Amino acid sequence: MDVNPISLTFARGVYALELNNMAKSVKEQISDYLSRFTVGIAGCGGLGSNAAMALARVGVGKLLLADFAIITPQCLDRQYFFADQVGKLKVHGLRDNIMKANPKINVKAFDIKLCTSDVIELFTHCDVVIEAFDKAEMKQMIIETMLTNLPHIPLVVGVGIAGWGKNADVHIRRSDNLIICGDEVSALSDQLPVFAPRVGLVAHMQANEVMKLLLKDFISKTADEP
Amino acid sequence: MTITLNNHTESLPIDQMSIMELLQAKQFDWKLLIVKHNGKYIKRAAYEATALKEGDDIMVLSLIAGG
Numbered sequence: 001m002d003v004n005p006i007s008l009t010f011a012r013g014v015y016a017l018e019l020n021n022m023a024k025s026v027k028e029q030i031s032d033y034l035s036r037f038t039v040g041i042a043g044c045g046g047l048g049s050n051a052a053m054a055l056a057r058v059g060v061g062k063l064l065l066a067d068f069a070i071i072t073p074q075c076l077d078r079q080y081f082f083a084d085q086v087g088k089l090k091v092h093g094l095r096d097n098i099m100k101a102n103p104k105i106n107v108k109a110f111d112i113k114l115c116t117s118d119v120i121e122l123f124t125h126c127d128v129v130i131e132a133f134d135k136a137e138m139k140q141m142i143i144e145t146m147l148t149n150l151p152h153i154p155l156v157v158g159v160g161i162a163g164w165g166k167n168a169d170v171h172i173r174r175s176d177n178l179i180i181c182g183d184e185v186s187a188l189s190d191q192l193p194v195f196a197p198r199v200g201l202v203a204h205m206q207a208n209e210v211m212k213l214l215l216k217d218f219i220s221k222t223a224d225e226p
Numbered sequence: 227m228t229i230t231l232n233n234h235t236e237s238l239p240i241d242q243m244s245i246m247e248l249l250q251a252k253q254f255d256w257k258l259l260i261v262k263h264n265g266k267y268i269k270r271a272a273y274e275a276t277a278l279k280e281g282d283d284i285m286v287l288s289l290i291a292g293g
Contacts, residue, residue: 020273035227043293045293046242046293047293048293052276074245088275132293133293134291134292135291135293136256136258136290136291137289138229139258139289140258140259140260143260143287144267144269145243145291147260147262147267148267157287157293158292159287159289159290159292160290160292161287161292161293162292173232173233175265175287176262176265177287178260178262178285178287180287184287184288185288185290186290186292187290187291187292188290188291188292189291191279194293199292199293222256
């Protein structure tokens with residue numbers, strides 16, 4: 001392979017300059033910044049497992065996972081688990097997968113079916129909470145609890161994820177600290193199951209919204225600054 | 227009476243309306259709803275007793291399964 005000796009020398013020079021500056025890239029600065037935050041994940045199925053992995057990869061310091069279910073073969077078509085994890089608790093499987101992707105994250109796994117008092121106790125020190133339940137009754141319970149008892153903590157919910165396609169119908173809607181992601185109409189049913197692409201789309205939308213909330217006061221430092 | 231419903235301006239033909247009547251008129255048929263009235267969470271038991279007034283801001287979220 002022909003390599004232009006001038007460009008190679010130039011590239012080496014730039015690399016050496018970067019090392020000398022010891023300046024952190026914007027990505028590293030963001031990861032450092034996010035390490036101070038705690039995010040609660042209520043439910044570790046299609047929404048919760050995928051959102052949690054995305055937040056772990058960007059460096060959110062502490063994740064509180066809550067779910068009572070066990071990984072079954074039926075979870076594997078859309079949730080962030082693997083075949084050799086069937087039979088494990090979802091919170092333990094997800095904790096293991098997060099640690100593989102980013103060992104720096106502090107993960108607390110709670111094997112629990114959340115009720116109102118648990119939500120208040122568990123999430124009271126969170127910076128943001130993600131609602132990722134499958135049942136509508138559970139969604140209502142956590143929204144009602146957070147709006148009533150922890151209204152200062154942003155709650156990012158996923159509503160309307162079933163089916164496939166309809167990318168443009170998925171939207172975000174904000175009402176103070178309640179942030180709604182999804183199409184708000186596609187309910188899970190026998191005729192309209194949940195599939196990996198669309199639940200992943202909404203899960204990552206939730207994670208992206210959390211990142212935006214956590215980074216609202218972030219200011220990146222350039223190499224020129226002290 | 228003009229109100230804001232889910233970020234859209236709505237002109238209602240009558241001047242007296244409860245949250246319950248609004249939900250029925252606008253066909254929010256799902257069993258489980260979240261309703262906020264001027265930013266305040268309203269419990270289901272209070273839908274009937276909560277009257278709307280000119281300029282109110284109502285947020286309704288229908289809760290559906292899937293997650």
